[in-house]
Amino acid sequence: MRHSLTTQGYGVRLRPVxxxxxxxxxxxxxxxxxxxxxxxxxxxxxSQEQWLxxxxxxxxxxxxxxxxxxxxxxxxxxxxxxxxxxGEFGRIVIRPGVKAxxxxxxxxxxxxxxxxxxxxxxxTCVASNNAAHSFLRKLGFNQTKVEHAGRVIGGEAVDMxxxxxxxxxxxxxxxxxxxxxxxxxxANRQWEETFxxxxxxxxxxxxx
Numbered sequence: 001m002r003h004s005l006t007t008q009g010y011g012v013r014l015r016p017v018x019x020x021x022x023x024x025x026x027x028x029x030x031x032x033x034x035x036x037x038x039x040x041x042x043x044x045x046x047s048q049e050q051w052l053x054x055x056x057x058x059x060x061x062x063x064x065x066x067x068x069x070x071x072x073x074x075x076x077x078x079x080x081x082x083x084x085x086x087g088e089f090g091r092i093v094i095r096p097g098v099k100a101x102x103x104x105x106x107x108x109x110x111x112x113x114x115x116x117x118x119x120x121x122x123x124t125c126v127a128s129n130n131a132a133h134s135f136l137r138k139l140g141f142n143q144t145k146v147e148h149a150g151r152v153i154g155g156e157a158v159d160m161x162x163x164x165x166x167x168x169x170x171x172x173x174x175x176x177x178x179x180x181x182x183x184x185x186x187a188n189r190q191w192e193e194t195f196x197x198x199x200x201x202x203x204x205x206x207x208x
Contacts, residue, residue, distance in 0.1 A: 001061045007111045010103045010185040014064040014077065014111075017055075021065055022048040024073045028093055036154050037129045038093055062112075063091065066104045068192050074100045079112055085119040087112065089165075098191055099184035105139055106177050109170050119167050126151070127159035140173030141165040 006015045017025075022045045028034065029041035042048035055061060060082035066075040075094035079087045089108075094101045112118045123141055125132035133143070141163035150160030 001058050002056050003062055005062060005064075005111065007107045008069065009107055010181045011069060011188055012074070012100055012103045012107065012185075013067050013069055014104060014107055015067065017052065017063040017065050017076070019049055019052055021073070022052060024065075025076060028075065028095060031096065033096055034093055037126055037132070038091075039151070040153055060087070064104075064108070066094065066100055068188070070192065070196075072192060072195060074098050074188075075104065077104050077108055079108065079118075079121070082118075085117055087118055087121055089121045089123045099187050101135060102138070102177050103181045103184055103188075106174065106181055109139070109174070113167050113170055121165045121170075123163045123165070124150075124160050125163075126153070127161050133161050133163070136163050138173070139165065139177075140169040142169070 003016055006013065008014065022042075026042050026045055026048045029038060030043075035041055042051055055063060058080075061078070061080040062082070063078045063080070064076065065073055066077055067073045073095075075098070076091050078091035079089055080091070081088040089105075092101060092104065094104070109121070112121075121141075123136055124147075125136065127133075127146065137143075142165070143161055144164050145162045147160040147162060149157035151158055
């Protein structure tokens, strides 16, 4: 849905997704290291734009671009299916070589728990995506069930793991994330400097 929520810290900003982010999202979600592990991806920019236009009209869906403070896109993140004080955490995809997942989640959860008033988050991930469910546990999520053949990705049925996190779980996990967020900020600053030197401003919006 169209929203105006933004937040930043540790050298990273979350801002609402825009229609002109379609090319970056397509590039990111179709990387060999990502495709097939995060749900079906739009095959081209036009298809992604259609999806975004339908997203803009959907209530209770907050989709963010994760970027540096110099507006280099790093990934995506979302809280959606928001009902009362519960929501679904997902669509987190970070470009390879960047340590922004924990920072982005730290910013997002603080925003929704402290300022929006959520009391619980849910999440699902592909069972074979070990990095994803390890990351969720790091964030304070607890596995609740396994859903066999729970989703079809690329024409193949895959098992899904379901997780839940209460507000108090987040408070406990949050303190453990802050030191790693500080370390990641320094590493990302070095990555950004190298990226800008190698790629130049003409390619900052498409991720290549």
